[in-house]
Structure formats: C-alpha cells, structure tokens
Amino acid sequence: MISRRSFLKIAAAGAAGVAASSVLTGCSSKSSGVKFDKTTDVIVVGAGGAGLAAAAQAAADGAKVLVLEKAGIAGGTTNYSGGVMQAAGTSVQKELTPFKNDTPENHYKLWSASGEGYIDEELVKDMAYGAPEHIEWLTGMGMKWTRVYGHCHVPYIDDALYADRIHVYEGGGGEGGGVILTQTLLKAAESNGAVVEYNSEAFELVLGENGEVQGLIVKQDGKEVAVKASKGVILAAGSIDQNKEMARELSPQQYWDLDTQICLCAKTDTGDGIRMANAAGAAIGGFGGTIDFCGKTGAATDNAFPMFPHFIVNKKGQRFVCEDATYAYHYRAIFQQVTQLQGPTWMVFADSSLKDKFTRWTPDSLKKDISEGTVIEASTIEELAGKIGADKDILSATLKRWNETSAKGSDPDFDRNTGIAPLSGKFYAYKNVSFNLGAIGGVLINKDAQALTPSGEVLPRLYAAGLNAGRWIGPYYPGSGTAIIGLIHWGRKAGAHAAALKNI
Numbered sequence: 001m002i003s004r005r006s007f008l009k010i011a012a013a014g015a016a017g018v019a020a021s022s023v024l025t026g027c028s029s030k031s032s033g034v035k036f037d038k039t040t041d042v043i044v045v046g047a048g049g050a051g052l053a054a055a056a057q058a059a060a061d062g063a064k065v066l067v068l069e070k071a072g073i074a075g076g077t078t079n080y081s082g083g084v085m086q087a088a089g090t091s092v093q094k095e096l097t098p099f100k101n102d103t104p105e106n107h108y109k110l111w112s113a114s115g116e117g118y119i120d121e122e123l124v125k126d127m128a129y130g131a132p133e134h135i136e137w138l139t140g141m142g143m144k145w146t147r148v149y150g151h152c153h154v155p156y157i158d159d160a161l162y163a164d165r166i167h168v169y170e171g172g173g174g175e176g177g178g179v180i181l182t183q184t185l186l187k188a189a190e191s192n193g194a195v196v197e198y199n200s201e202a203f204e205l206v207l208g209e210n211g212e213v214q215g216l217i218v219k220q221d222g223k224e225v226a227v228k229a230s231k232g233v234i235l236a237a238g239s240i241d242q243n244k245e246m247a248r249e250l251s252p253q254q255y256w257d258l259d260t261q262i263c264l265c266a267k268t269d270t271g272d273g274i275r276m277a278n279a280a281g282a283a284i285g286g287f288g289g290t291i292d293f294c295g296k297t298g299a300a301t302d303n304a305f306p307m308f309p310h311f312i313v314n315k316k317g318q319r320f321v322c323e324d325a326t327y328a329y330h331y332r333a334i335f336q337q338v339t340q341l342q343g344p345t346w347m348v349f350a351d352s353s354l355k356d357k358f359t360r361w362t363p364d365s366l367k368k369d370i371s372e373g374t375v376i377e378a379s380t381i382e383e384l385a386g387k388i389g390a391d392k393d394i395l396s397a398t399l400k401r402w403n404e405t406s407a408k409g410s411d412p413d414f415d416r417n418t419g420i421a422p423l424s425g426k427f428y429a430y431k432n433v434s435f436n437l438g439a440i441g442g443v444l445i446n447k448d449a450q451a452l453t454p455s456g457e458v459l460p461r462l463y464a465a466g467l468n469a470g471r472w473i474g475p476y477y478p479g480s481g482t483a484i485i486g487l488i489h490w491g492r493k494a495g496a497h498a499a500a501l502k503n504i
C-alpha cells in the first residue's frame with residue numbers, strides 16, 4: 001500500500017483568496033494495491049440532503065448504492081433546515097403566486113448577478129434550468145406544496161429579476177422541517193435498495209494506477225474498512241462548516257462565525273469530503289461566502305415580512321449597508337465592518353419602531369431583553385452612543401440624516417425599500433450576532449457533478465454534491481432556498497451520472 005502525499009490543488013480559490021494551506025497538505029489518498037473488504041457500485045459519503053438525493057437517484061437508475069454516514073442518524077444540516085427550495089416556472093409557482101410567467105432564465109440571471117464573478121456560470125445556469133423538474137420529482141414522492149414566497153432584494157440587482165420562487169412543503173419552512181425532506185429522500189433511496197451504514201466516517205479515497213477513484217477507506221467500529229466502488233464515489237459531506245482550522249485558512253467569515261458567533265450546522269460537517277477530494281487531485285474553490293443571518297430578528301429572510309423602522313450602524317455610529325437587503329448580503333457587510341473597525345455593529349431602533357406592524361420586539365420582549373442586557377436602552381441618541389461606545393456626533397448625524405430622508409419616504413443612501421420611517425422616543429440598540437447556516441465553497445465540479453482537477457479535467461469516478469461542491473453559490477448566499485435546491489440538483493446529477501458508468 002503506497003501512501004501518496006498530496007499537495008495543494010486549489011484552482012483560483014475564491015472570494016477570500018487562498019494561500020498555500022497547511023490544513024490540506026497533510027491529507028493523503030491510497031494508490032492501488034489496496035485489498036478491498038467489500039464492493040458496491042456507488043459509494044455516497046454523507047447521508048445529508050445531497051447524499052440522500054444522490055442515493056435516491058442512483059438507486060432508482062439501477063445502481064447498487066452504499067451510503068456511509070459519519071453520524072448515528074441521517075440528515076446532516078439538512079435536518080435542521082426549513083427545507084425551502086427555489087425554482088422558477090413551476091406549476092406550483094403559477095398556482096400560488098402572481099408570477100405566472102417566471103422563467104429559469106430570470107432565475108439564472110439573478111443568481112448570476114449575485115455571484116459577483118465568483119461563480120461558475122454554467123453550473124448556476126444548469127441549476128436554474130434543472131430546478132423546476134426537482135419540484136416535480138419531489139411531488140412524485142408525495143410532497144405537497146403550501147406556499148411560495150420571495151427573498152429580499154440586493155440593491156444593485158435589477159428588480160425585474162425577482163419573483164416569488166421559494167417553495168415550502170407541508171411541514172417545512174420552520175425549524176426542523178428539513179427532516180421531512182431527508183426522510184422522504186431516505187425512503188426513496190432505501191426503497192430502491194440503497195443501504196445506509198451509520199457511524200461510518202470515510203476518510204481516504206483509494207486511487208487506481210491512472211488516478212481514477214476506485215473506492216475509499218472508512219472507519220467503522222474502530223476498524224478501517226476498504227470499500228470498492230465499481231462505478232464511482234460521490235462526496236456529499238457538507239462544507240467546512242464546523243472546521244475551525246480549514247475556516248481560518250479558507251474563509252475568514254466562517255472562522256469569525258465559529259470563533260465568536262453561533263454556528264447552527266451539523267457538528268459532523270468538518271470538510272472531510274473537501275480534504276479527501278483535494279488529496280486525490282481535485283481542485284477546490286469558491287470559498288469566502290457564508291450563509292449568515294440575524295437569528296434574533298430573522299431580518300430580510302422573507303419578502304412577506306418587511307423590515308421594521310431601524311438602522312444598522314458600525315462601531316463609530318455610521319450606517320454602512322442596506323438593512324433590508326437579503327440576509328447574507330447585509331451580514332457580509334456586518335462582518336467586514338467588524339473586522340475593519342475591530343468593534344461590533346448595532347441595530348438601532350426607537351419607541352416609534354415598536355408601533356410598526358413588522359416590529360421584531362413587543363413591549364414585553366423588549367423589557368426582557370433590556371433586563372438581560374441583550375438590548376441597550378437610552379433616553380437620547382447621545383446617551384445611546386455613550387452606552388454602546390459609538391461616536392456621539394456621528395451617531396446623532398446618522399439619526400438626523402435617517403429621520404430627514406425617511407420622512408420623505410426614501411433611502412437615497414442605501415436604497416432600502418421597507419421600514420422607512422423616522423425614529424423617535426427612547427432609543428434602543430441590539431448588538432448584531434451572526435447565526436451561521438453554513439460555509440460556501442468546495443470541490444470544483446462540471447455540470448455532471450464530476451470532480452475536476454486544477455487544469456479542468458475530469459477526475460474519473462469522483463463526484464461532489466451539495467455544499468461539498470464549490471462555485472455554484474457566490475461570495476454571499478443569495479437567499480433562502482438556494483442551498484436545498486442546489487443539493488438536490490447536484491446530488492441527482494451525480495447519482496445519475498455515476499449510475500450510468502460501466503463497472504470497473
């Protein structure tokens with residue numbers, strides 16, 4: 001058994017820019033000579049959303065599928081999600097929204113604009129065009145759709161590209177609703193013969209003479225087991241979500257989230273699929289973005305719940321972002337201010353804000369938050385500045401400007417659309433805390449979800465799907481439902497392609 005030390009194979013890394021990375025160079029892949037303990041057609045690493053979609057598709061297409069799951073249960077981060085997913089031009093969208101003529105092309109253009117040049121356009125287009133059929137596929141598995149809503153805007157993107165595209169199934173949309181999706185996919189996979197083995201941590205790929213992937217080594221019951229995949233291996237182990245070392249190297253915002261904020265992802269999503277692929281010769285990239293939002297207020301997650309009157313200021317007391325822009329867009333700006341000025345950002349509101357229909361605080365919840373120190377209270381804006389450590393003159397000027405422009409019903413400074421009203425009465429400040437739903441970036445793939453080498457060639461018999469793959473989401477998460485539709489898309493594409501390969 002020859003152990004092959006890998007070198008960093010990052011292709012034009014991503015938003016964060018990536019230097020030589022010590023967290024990856026220690027990985028290895030085994031070259032041929034391995035005696036396999038068992039054989040299957042397709043191995044799927046990870047029984048989360050992407051892995052289960054891949055398994056369901058590959059098994060339906062007739063392949064013998066083995067899913068290896070590190071945790072004791074299926075579902076991964078997808079279990080914690082609301083399971084909502086974006087698609088344009090579906091019959092459900094036509095039935096439940098005013099958007100009767102929406103198209104995948106418009107959807108693609110919106111994702112493309114939000115990609116800011118960091119995405120692989122072909123992947124994103126493929127996903128937008130593939131999305132409607134995934135809704136049909138899930139409908140065929142018994143899922144029922146109850147609502148379709150839209151995500152909040154980004155100031156520089158053409159308003160004409162927006163539509164209500166976020167599909168919610170019965171029981172979905174809330175915390176834990178993702179379990180319905182993962183159980184549906186699990187049932188579909190198992191009913192076609194796929195087998196899931198739990199407490200099974202895949203950690204090393206096995207390569208053939210020509211560099212093609214032949215199988216992998218997995219830890220089960222304290223032993224290392226070599227499993228052959230006659231058709232291919234699909235990596236669906238999530239991104240670097242819970243791996244602080246990898247985040248430090250590849251994604252400063254993810255590192256910030258893990259170091260000082262709150263990460264809601266599955267503890268088992270530690271970038272294993274990305275490390276294994278990279279060690280086998282695959283390129284990785286598209287890192288830097290994160291799925292961050294305000295867990296306290298749910299700000300800008302749903303266009304049916306506009307923002308209430310408030311503004312966000314940096315350490316000095318200046319506004320710096322359109323507050324009702326989709327959550328991960330404004331959280332990227334928050335992260336940048338925190339790192340640039342080395343101090344917190346604050347959501348500033350007032351008594352007048354509490355009268356708004358969409359206020360996030362009731363008199364009771366405000367009282368509680370003030371008593372617990374989560375919200376700071378002051379009689380004047382100057383007093384508030386003193387309490388939060390902002391510059392009194394700057395914060396007062398920010399309020400003056402906001403009250404002047406909002407009285408005229410507009411936000412000429414940051415193009416905000418909702419919650420535009422002057423603030424008066426007592427003032428309050430909530431220190432923004434990021435709730436992280438995952439990192440963006442992973443293995444570079446083509447439209448069949450095949451892993452690519454740094455020179456863009458296919459790495460034979462290796463696939464990546466879901467958040468294990470990179471460049472299908474840009475430097476910030478464009479809005480709810482992108483991840484779930486993407487993991488179904490790339491999971492199914494990987495499963496279908498692998499199942500169609502000739503056995504080795």
Ligand SMILES: Cc1cc2nc3c(=O)[nH]c(=O)nc-3n(C[C@H](O)[C@H](O)[C@H](O)COP(=O)(O)OP(=O)(O)OC[C@H]3O[C@@H](n4cnc5c(N)ncnc54)[C@H](O)[C@@H]3O)c2cc1C
Nearest residue numbers: 046048050070076077078081082083084202466467481484
């Ligand atoms: C609270 C919350 C709400 C969200 N809501 C939504 C939403 O409504 N819509 C949306 O689009 N997105 C949502 N997201 C984001 C979305 O859920 C995730 O991006 C997505 O579920 C990731 O799916 P995945 O299949 O790539 O990874 P996962 O579902 O996390 O699956 C990865 C699996 O791989 C396993 N694994 C890891 N390493 C190994 C290994 N070495 N060997 C074997 N198995 C391994 C893990 O245990 C896990 O089961 C939400 C996220 C959170 C946290």
